[in-house]
Amino acid sequence: MNKVLFGPAGNSMSFYEAGHKSTLEAPKWLSEQGKGLFDGGLDLFEYSFGQGYRMSTEKAEEIGKAFKDYGIEMSVHAPYFINFANPEQVMYEKSLGYIKTGIRFMKAFGAKRMVFHAGSCGKAQREDAVALMMERFKEFMPEIERELDGDMFICPETMGKTLQIGTYKEIIDLCTISEKLLPTFDFGHINALTQGTLKTADDFQKIIDYSFEKLGEWRTKNAQVHFSKIQYGEKGEIKHLTFEDQVFGPNFEPLCEVILKNDLNFHIICESNETQAEDSAYMKKCYLDALKK
Numbered sequence: 001m002n003k004v005l006f007g008p009a010g011n012s013m014s015f016y017e018a019g020h021k022s023t024l025e026a027p028k029w030l031s032e033q034g035k036g037l038f039d040g041g042l043d044l045f046e047y048s049f050g051q052g053y054r055m056s057t058e059k060a061e062e063i064g065k066a067f068k069d070y071g072i073e074m075s076v077h078a079p080y081f082i083n084f085a086n087p088e089q090v091m092y093e094k095s096l097g098y099i100k101t102g103i104r105f106m107k108a109f110g111a112k113r114m115v116f117h118a119g120s121c122g123k124a125q126r127e128d129a130v131a132l133m134m135e136r137f138k139e140f141m142p143e144i145e146r147e148l149d150g151d152m153f154i155c156p157e158t159m160g161k162t163l164q165i166g167t168y169k170e171i172i173d174l175c176t177i178s179e180k181l182l183p184t185f186d187f188g189h190i191n192a193l194t195q196g197t198l199k200t201a202d203d204f205q206k207i208i209d210y211s212f213e214k215l216g217e218w219r220t221k222n223a224q225v226h227f228s229k230i231q232y233g234e235k236g237e238i239k240h241l242t243f244e245d246q247v248f249g250p251n252f253e254p255l256c257e258v259i260l261k262n263d264l265n266f267h268i269i270c271e272s273n274e275t276q277a278e279d280s281a282y283m284k285k286c287y288l289d290a291l292k293k
Contacts, residue, residue, distance in 0.1 A: 004259060005073060005267045006284040007044025008276035009226070015277065023047070023063055027070035034281040038288050041070075042280050046269045047109065048077040053101055060108035067110075074109045075155075075224065075269065078102040078116035084136045085119030085129040085165055096140055099154060103147050111152075113224050113267070115184045118156040118174060119165040130165055134174065141178040153182035155224045160189030160237030167193065168207050172214045183211065184224040188240070188271065191250045192232035198250040201257040208262055221264050227252060227283065228271040240273045243282055252283050256290050 007030065011020070015029055031041035045067060049055075067074050079102075082095045102114045118137075121129040144154065156174055159166025168183075168190055175181040185207065191198040198204060211220040229241040231248050241248060259266060270280040 003265055004287055005043035006280045006287070007042040007046070007072065007269060008280050009046040009077065009269050009271045010048055010276065012277040013274035024066050027067045027072050030072055030277065031070045033277050034284060037281060037285045042072065042277065042284065044073050044075065044267055044269060044280075046075045046077055046115070047111075049102065049105065050077055050080045052079050052081075053105065055105070057104060057108040060105050064109035064111070073267070074111040075113040075115060075267065076102055076106050076109060076111050078114055080117060082116050083119045083122075085121065085124065085133040087122075087124070087132065092136060099144065100147065103144070103152070103154075106152060107149070113153050113155050113182065115155045115157050115224060115226075115269075117159060117164065117166065118171070121163045121165065126165075130170060133165055134177070137174060137177050137181075141180065145178060145180050148180055153180055155182045155184040157184035157226065158186045158189050158193075160186070160192040160230060160232070162193065162235050164236075169210060172211050175219065176214055179219075182219055182222070182224060183215070184226060185211075186226035186271075187250055187255060188226065188228040188230040189237060191248075192230045192237040195232065196249060199254065201254040201261070204255050204258045205261075208258060208264070221262070221266075223264075223266055225266045225268045226271050227255070227268055228273075228276075228279070240271055242272045242275045243279045244275075252286055256283075256286050259287065260290055 011026055020029060033042050064074060079098050082098050084095050086092060106114050119133040156171050158168050158171050171183050175183050187198060229245045229248055231238040231241055268283060270276040272279040
């Protein structure tokens, strides 16, 4: 039977409203979420270094042990500054440095996956920016492969804005470069970029089918996933919403149908605005209820 894991990116507002202040307190709190709905609490937690690495590796080791004690898997989000399509060599080297530092923190946490934004077009034509990004990855991935442990992956993310590199096909094609590249399907981003096209199970299935074709069964079935409802405009993503939104989507239920149909083992991180733990619990209940049918 497939095993799908669910959890939040960072701490929900309710975590702090309950009087908690430190991420060290998050594992116990997450283990209690969903009480009355299902057994076992939530399974995942993604720690974001979006604004930079502002933590010692010793602290990361302490946090990682706390999550391990509660059986909760961790992933890491690398800084948002990464852009492997930037034509300047010094910026390319900085982006590579962010990846290498992230691997060090992955090991300190005991995490197996690092999510990152691969690139953006800037002033270049999209075709040229994507080609440069692909060339860079072919150049540095052999070195990164040597630094990653056998069960560790770096996970480029699908993006939600028109000038960012990260359509689902761009990310899947990028991942063909190395077995150590595992896609992060951010379905909220995909929906925002495509102006609300993710409505039915078939809409999600076409993404999974393309991944099966290009990446094969294991990496498709074990992909990293971000899920949230996102407000969008003509240039794509505007802001993250909560599951209470009834306008923008996407809804989780069609994806849940696809997960069961394809026996997927997704690690699903919720990025809802301040309700990410609660919305993670909602998704886990939907999934467990669907399994019983």
